Amino acid sequence: MSHSPLQFRIAQLTDVPAICALVNSAYRGDSSRAGWTTEANLLTGVRVEAPEVSDLISNLDSFILVCQQGDQIIGSVNLQRTEDGAYLGMFAVQPTLQGGGIGKQFIAQAEQQVQEQWGVKRMWMTVITTRTELISYYERRGYVRTGRIVPFPEEVGDEFRLVKEIEMLELAKEF
Numbered sequence: 001m002s003h004s005p006l007q008f009r010i011a012q013l014t015d016v017p018a019i020c021a022l023v024n025s026a027y028r029g030d031s032s033r034a035g036w037t038t039e040a041n042l043l044t045g046v047r048v049e050a051p052e053v054s055d056l057i058s059n060l061d062s063f064i065l066v067c068q069q070g071d072q073i074i075g076s077v078n079l080q081r082t083e084d085g086a087y088l089g090m091f092a093v094q095p096t097l098q099g100g101g102i103g104k105q106f107i108a109q110a111e112q113q114v115q116e117q118w119g120v121k122r123m124w125m126t127v128i129t130t131r132t133e134l135i136s137y138y139e140r141r142g143y144v145r146t147g148r149i150v151p152f153p154e155e156v157g158d159e160f161r162l163v164k165e166i167e168m169l170e171l172a173k174e175f
Contacts, residue, residue: 004070006102008109011064011076016053018073019064023048026092048090056080056090065113067093067106075106079114085122085172086114107141111175121175126150126168135169143171 011019056062056078067075074097078090088110093103114120127134129149139145152166 006074006105007068008106008113009066009068011057011066013054013057015064015066015073016050016057019053019066019076020048020050022073022076022094023053023090023092026095026098063117064090065106065110067102067109075102077106077110079110079123081114081118081120082124085120085124086118088123088125091125103137104141111173115175122172123175124170124172126170128152129167129169135171138171141173143173146170146172 053064057064059080061081062078064076064078066073075093076090077088077092080087080089088107091103091107093106111123114123124146125138125143127138129135135145148170150168150170152168
């Protein structure tokens with residue numbers, strides 16, 4: 001892949017197939033093991049499907065920001081407006097490009113985007129509690145543990161869980 005500059009833009013419905021492929025390759029299955037953010041040892045199945053991504057793009061209180069290099073989408077993140085700021089979820093960078101600083105630039109862009117678009121002063125996320133390397137990554141970016149632990153979403157059925165008890169830790173950053 002060429003080293004053309006990174007470009008950031010809000011996703012459109014025509015991006016749905018590329019976003020689904022990227023997110024699923026970054027989180028689950030053997031392809032995700034090329035990066036360091038895999039959930040393959042915790043969960044099976046697909047991470048996201050087209051109807052969910054389409055809904056996130058179409059919702060007025062949500063958007064998906066994509067990162068492109070040339071004409072290829074190499075990163076995506078969903079940002080949702082909440083009562084207390086913006087929720088960052090479904091953050092993905094192409095597994096073979098992880099560890100090269102793209103995620104750091106992408107998070108900074110996402111933070112800037114929600115401040116400009118919604119005027120929020122806080123961004124928060126949830127991370128699987130056993131993903132200590134991922135929690136540390138976000139802490140290096142200024143996110144702090146709020147002390148709140150929430151159950152893993154029930155819509156992810158037991159048939160997809162390789163580990164039965166999964167909890168999520170909330171992290172937040174004030175701007």
